[in-house]
Amino acid sequence: MPLARRALFALASTLAGLPAMAVAHAPGGALGRILAEGRIRIGVVRDVPPYGLINEAGELTGLEVDLARDVARSLGVQLELVPLPFGDRIAAVALRHVDMAAALLIMSEARLLRVAFSHAYGQTSTLLVTSALHPISSAAELSGRRVLGMSAPLIAALPALPPDSIPAEEADPARAVAALVAGEAAALILAAPSFRHLALQFPEARLNPILTLSELPYAMAVPLGEPDFLRFLNTWVFLREEDGTLASLHEIYLGGPAAERQRL
């Protein structure tokens, strides 16, 4: 008997042994509370254009801010946008300071231990960035040198880097650029939108992308142990993908069609 079928029979046996129950089937956990209170707190970034930024009128806007608004609208609840420091995004979700975050959260194995991810709604290139002030022409030159990124485990998992390069975590983009300029780090690992933003913010650093390392999916993150809420968000991603909303947001904010991505 195939494994999948055996597993299903085992499940059926388990279910069959349960007594019939008259159960109230309101959603549990975060989803139940969000619907009961009529309010959701969604963490976003405000300094990573075009995902989250402050516009000239002083308002939060961006791809993921629009996305957060639609999630709240779909839930029929009020939205409280919570700007998160870039380095605190995962902790804010894990510690339940927010109900969820849509904040350029790249899916990684290390992060899966702390939060649960929805299905991906986009993907971004990860770039190896150096400074023209300290020229490097290939990844091989990073042997034995420090490489900074937002997540050390993420850097360590990148196959294009020499195994003896020294990954280090630096959540503050400005500090990462300063370390690169000072020669304290040989390279940065940046998502493409972050690179564009930092290159404009710090022209004197003469940031130079020398290699595309990977295409990584990003998704909404919720605290662990929220299966009802996660299923709602996965349904939302499916519907917005199918009705073209995600493609429209991508077109508006990133200037082109979204790349094909795998579904979980």
Place this chain on the structure above:
Amino acid sequence: MERRQLRILVSLGVPPLGYRDSSGAPNGFYVAIGRLLAEGLGVTPVFQDALPGERLARLLAGEADVAGDVALSTENARRVLLTTPISRADIVLAASVRHMLRRPMDLEDHPVGMLAGAGLEGVAQETLPASTRLLIYETTTALAAAAEQSLVHAVMLRRPVMQRFLLDFPRLGLTHRFVLTRRWTSLGVPFGEHDLLRALNSMIFIARAGGRISALSEAILGTPQVDLPSF
């Protein structure tokens, strides 16, 4: 879940999606899907007739384990867990060629017929002009008679139901005009029942990969279900 039974809420007044055959037994696409899934789970399906507007409320009241034929929408996702899609069932409109109806706005002041219990009133309100007159009929025969007498100028049905309607009543001379809204249907499962949801999603995946859902759709609805998206 009752012992070795999968209790499934379906509507048995919407052929070919769900109906009672000449012997009074449940039949139709969603009944066949229910049998397929129950077989995979090793339990007996028990079908309970429920109007579309009542299915989720009765599921939440604990009357059944699964609600069949639930539209994938954020509104429904707030009420129950939704499985991956089982079928594509767009809401479509058909009209006689003598009526110049090419888009929803052309339906201003026109009478449009639909079936009772099909649960399409919300779609009509969202997609048709406010001045469109909605007339609801109990049976496809009554709807066809109304179209024949020009009491309605267009009919609005789900695509599989429309296909059957056009085949059953060719004398009306109706033709498909446009899709009012795209729609996928799934099964509804009560919140918290994630083991059952995963089992159903696995069964749907296996049935789709093996071509069984498409074959059932082709045999019962007259159209295969190919390239269904999933999540």
